[in-house]
Amino acid sequence: MGNQTLPAGAASTRARLLDAAAKLFHEQGIHVGVDAVCREAGVSKRSMYQLFAGKDDLVAASLERSAPGFSAALLPAPDDGRSPRERILHVFERLEHLEPMQDFLGCPFVATAVQAKSPDHPASVIARRHKDGLTDFFRHEAHRGGARDPELLARQLTMVFDGASARSVVQAHELDGLAVTTAGALMDIAGIGSSSPDGDGAPVPRAAQPATSPPR
Amino acid sequence: MGNQTLPAGAASTRARLLDAAAKLFHEQGIHVGVDAVCREAGVSKRSMYQLFAGKDDLVAASLERSAPGFSAALLPAPDDGRSPRERILHVFERLEHLEPMQDFLGCPFVATAVQAKSPDHPASVIARRHKDGLTDFFRHEAHRGGARDPELLARQLTMVFDGASARSVVQAHELDGLAVTTAGALMDIAGIGSSSPDGDGAPVPRAAQPATSPPR
Incomplete structure (x- = not known):
């Protein structure tokens, strides 16, 4: 195309x-x-x-044309010097920031796949490819960060990303740190600490951060 | 209505x-x-x-009419004698079971809200009420199970539920335990063990279960 x-x-x-x-x-x-x-x-x-x-x-071509812009809005710059944990959290911070700005319309890739109603629709193929790209990013950083199971963590983080996006659509309300807190908790379990820039040495898991609970 | x-x-x-x-x-x-x-x-x-x-x-009335059926398909029976942890995991097991049976069309409440494009659409109001009901169930069980922050855990579990549903739509592929594993991991962090039926005594967190990683 x-x-x-x-x-x-x-x-x-x-x-x-x-x-x-x-x-x-x-x-x-x-x-x-x-x-x-x-x-x-x-x-x-x-x-x-x-x-x-x-x-x-x-539909497929318009979604494909949007993809680089969405990636740029969400992903950190390559080699920005931050730790894998920080680079992963960047994505969730950006998601929490962007949803209200986009009037809580949710992830356009998920929204398109939901509407296309078929995994074979050419736009569903584009959506799947984009989500796989996000999972690839998470897997790469999880591996660098010394996660015990980078594949599992990458799929979990993608699921939380999509769930956070869905939640912001349904509630039409800011996430108030929920996506960031949850991504951090899953990284704790996977053993990605803040001080493991390249998977060398033992990662230091941070304790799960107690989060104050906003009204909803 | x-x-x-x-x-x-x-x-x-x-x-x-x-x-x-x-x-x-x-x-x-x-x-x-x-x-x-x-x-x-x-x-x-x-x-x-x-x-x-x-x-x-x-649209709103048809979604509202479907709601009791979806709740019955997902939630455990009241007072089924199982622990809060098992009752919460039941929901995710059912989700993983139901998605392929429903041709990976995802949660109808999220799908409707995504399509309605407005939080004020009467169907979005129904969708929000249903999701709040799911969160209420999780919060109640989290509290019974002795979770440190039942409100946070309830919102995290709802987010994972929606993310798992979105993932099954985009990938058109079984979740292979991803939703169950992730819900279990978040309960570990929150301190909900298997042997804390009513929040009495110290909950015993289970170790995060290592999950084999399916191809995607």
């Missing part, structure tokens, strides 16, 4: 369509029709169908 | 509409039109609009 081979005009049309699609699908849902997307983008349906095989392809 | 005051015929029509709505909204999404719901139910649109103020009301 790359646009490397498109002439400049078509590439610009494609970008306008994908921006409009990402906006409408995220705000209203992927059932929004191609008519509305074309109107928002200022592009004819004929032009749209010259660039995309159909609606499903448009 | 109760139907206590409806005559028998209208109550039956209402039930047929709600069953059809629950089926179509869960399988295809809440954007499915009232025409399709009326067709599936064998009910005229005129009859539908005599019973429901509109589409949003129909």
